[in-house]
Amino acid sequence: MTADGAAESITALADDLDRDYHTVHDDVSLLADDGLLFIIEDGQSKRPYLPYERIHLDVELVGWQPGEEPVPV
Numbered sequence: 001m002t003a004d005g006a007a008e009s010i011t012a013l014a015d016d017l018d019r020d021y022h023t024v025h026d027d028v029s030l031l032a033d034d035g036l037l038f039i040i041e042d043g044q045s046k047r048p049y050l051p052y053e054r055i056h057l058d059v060e061l062v063g064w065q066p067g068e069e070p071v072p073v
Contacts, residue, residue, distance in 0.1 A: 006049040007049075010025050010028055010045075032048075036055070037049060038050075
C-alpha cells in the first residue's frame with residue numbers, strides 16, 4: 001500500500017502479500033462489493049483503496065445446540 005492507502009495494483013498487492021493473484025482479486029472484489037474497500041480505476045490497473053487506518057470487527061460465533069441439525073458450510 002502507498003501512503004494514500006491505495007495499492008499500486010491488485011497484482012502488486014498479491015505480490016506484497018505473497019498470495020495468488022486470483023485469490024487476492026476475488027477477496028478484493030468481495031470486500032469492494034461489501035463497501036469495505038474501494039477500487040480506483042487507473043488506466044488498465046485497478047488499485048485497491050482502503051481509506052481507513054484501522055478496522056474493528058465484532059464477530060459472534062454461536063455453536064449449534066444438541067438435537068439441532070448443523071448448518072452446512
